Amino acid sequence: MKISGKAVIFGDDVNTDVIIPSKYLTSLDPEELAKHAMEGIDPNFAEKAKGGIILVAGKNFGCGSSREQAPIALKYAGVKCVLADFFARIFYRNAINIGLPVLESPGVSKEVDEGDMLTVDLEEGKIVNATKNKVIDALRLPDFILEILKDEGLINHLKKKIGGKRS
Amino acid sequence: MNIAEKILARASGREEVKPGEIVQPKVDMAMVNEITGPLAIQAFKKIGVPKVWDNSRIVLIQDHQVPADTVKSAELHRIMRQFAEEQEIKFLYDVGLGGVCHQIMVEKGHALPGDLIVGADSHTCTYGALGAFATGIGSTEMAAVFATGEIWLRVPSTIRINATGSFKKHVTPKDLILYVIGKIGAAGATYKAVEFMGSTLSQISISGRMTLCNMTVEMGAKTGLINPDEETFNYVKSRARRPFRALKSDPDAKYEKTLEVDVDRLEPQIACPHSVDNVKPVKSVEGTEINQAFLGSCTNGRLEDLKAAAEILKGKKISRGVRMIVTPASQEVYLQALKNGFLEIFVKAGALVTNPTCGACFGGHMGLLAPGEVCVSSSNRNFVGRMGSPEAEIYLASPVTVAASALAGKIVDPVAYLEE
Known part of the structure; x- marks a missing residue:
């Protein structure tokens, strides 16, 4: 699985309250959530993300509440992959479960600038920064997590598994 | 293990x-x-x-x-x-x-x-x-x-x-x-x-x-x-x-x-805007004026918390210009606080007692803050925009500090304030 896009940069400790503020959580519509992605920190984010970007953050991305609406809002706003030094654990699991690739790469926030052209190779656990002509190492995801991402999330993955058992 | x-x-x-x-x-x-x-x-x-x-x-x-x-x-x-x-x-x-x-x-x-x-x-x-x-x-x-x-x-x-x-x-x-x-x-x-x-x-x-x-x-x-x-x-x-x-x-x-x-030496603590680890002794931010005091949440909305605040507020009035919101964490807590007279103390002190809910802590459907307002809260998160406006400030502290600050109209160290 290879993913390419321009980098949009955020700092450390970006919490889920700013990724999608509480007042929007009564909506079950991903497109509606997407309009307000990152509104608490960058009101122009939805516009920036249109057409597909790779979000690059520092430490502890997605800390705070368990709201799955946070990765959903990012995914539907156009985020194709999130790279961070490391993630808060519930966000990390939620992103994988809804089929939004996330990759830990300690130090990545210092290797990438806004607008750099990146290609992420999930199977290899490598990031190529074409703008800076640099290869950045990431922590390769375990195979069972790659399987979930290939199935575009846990629900499809389970459907396949359960369907497989039945037939 | x-x-x-x-x-x-x-x-x-x-x-x-x-x-x-x-x-x-x-x-x-x-x-x-x-x-x-x-x-x-x-x-x-x-x-x-x-x-x-x-x-x-x-x-x-x-x-x-x-x-x-x-x-x-x-x-x-x-x-x-x-x-x-x-x-x-x-x-x-x-x-x-x-x-x-x-x-x-x-x-x-x-x-x-x-x-x-x-x-x-x-x-x-x-x-x-x-x-x-x-x-x-x-x-x-x-x-x-x-x-x-x-x-x-x-x-x-x-x-x-x-x-x-x-x-x-x-x-x-x-x-x-x-x-x-x-x-x-x-x-x-x-x-x-x-x-x-x-x-x-x-x-x-x-x-x-x-x-x-x-x-x-x-x-x-x-x-x-x-x-x-x-x-x-x-x-x-x-x-x-x-x-x-x-x-x-x-x-x-x-x-x-x-x-x-060393808990013997522990002083009242407060998490300052806008991160939960921005923790200081309450003393160091004493005097910060507040608009709202919130007592409640899964962190500190239990009978023991309400009791501690009621003991401080008994027979007193919260400061003019401060609104205090008290949210018991459950119907059981609400009923016990009612029977023990705590809710009466809150109402007489000028606090608003609400039904059990995550409401104010979560910045959901009530108790929101306007731009520039300051809240001292017994809850658990002080992120930007958590309780309403992204331009509001949230300080996290104990129910004791929240109640004492509501009386004073500003953040106070309860040890010094209540023993004076």
Whole structure:
């Protein structure tokens, strides 16, 4: 699985309250959530993300509440992959479960600038920064997590598994 | 093994587990609220399994926006009710019958020592107060739990907090956990478990232990735990709804590191805007003017918290220009506070008593802040925009500090202020 896009940069400790503020959580519509992605920190984010970007953050991305609406809002706003030094654990699991690739790469926030052209190779656990002509190492995801991402999330993955058992 | 490892080993049918291993345990209990539940229910329906794995091990709680403030909230509540009916789920705490989800899980005997519990809410770690391994997950993952009763977890390494000594008057477990978060940092326990021990623990009630474990997620922790003792068994005796098997850390259990806290010397603490680890002694921000004081939440909305505040506010008036909101954490807490006269004290002091809900803490449907306003709150998060305007400021402190500050109209160190 290879993913390419321009980098949009955020700092450390970006919490889920700013990724999608509480007042929007009564909506079950991903497109509606997407309009307000990152509104608490960058009101122009939805516009920036249109057409597909790779979000690059520092430490502890997605800390705070368990709201799955946070990765959903990012995914539907156009985020194709999130790279961070490391993630808060519930966000990390939620992103994988809804089929939004996330990759830990300690130090990545210092290797990438806004607008750099990146290609992420999930199977290899490598990031190529074409703008800076640099290869950045990431922590390769375990195979069972790659399987979930290939199935575009846990629900499809389970459907396949359960369907497989039945037939 | 330590208590976290023992519970994961037990739930995975293993003799032993080690940090870093990935295990696939069976969960004892699963909880959702109306913000996370409807998404989980939608996802569950897509999996194509007709029935949940066990209708006696799922708890549905309406708490974040109750009573419904908008048609959208009312629809979320209805999705929860319909699912409970379709799946014959035994435990639905509807509007007026429950309260804040984590309070209900503990108070109604759904969380028990030795359990592995998952909840679609980050503060699920609260149940570690009873010696359970409890952790927050998202909605889609919960759908998978509804279908299979299982989850994958990486066995965490554990940070030990060794608290010794006794609390000074007006210093509380909230001050202890704020101090610990200040030391460890907002990401310092990411992916890890946090275990509290030491001579101070036997002096802390289940309510105070819930405050400690509740806020471990603010350091990024997977869970916070306290070994069960006499206090725990007395608490769960009349509440437990099923048999349980309590587990405790072995004397030779392994820890990644230990933080020693001398509680004798602990002063009232406060987390300043805009991060939970921006912790200082209350003294250092004394005089900061406030517009709102909030007493409530899964962190500090229990009877003990309301009692501490009522003792301070009895026969007094909160400062002009300050609005105080008091939100008991559950119907049971509300009723006890009513019987004990605490609610009367609050009303006479000029505070507004609300129904049990996550409302103000979560910046949901009430108690919001305007741009430029300052709130001192007994809750757990002071992120930008958490309680309303992104230009408002939130200070997190103990119920004692919140009540004393409401009287003073500004942030005050309760030790100095109340003893004058």
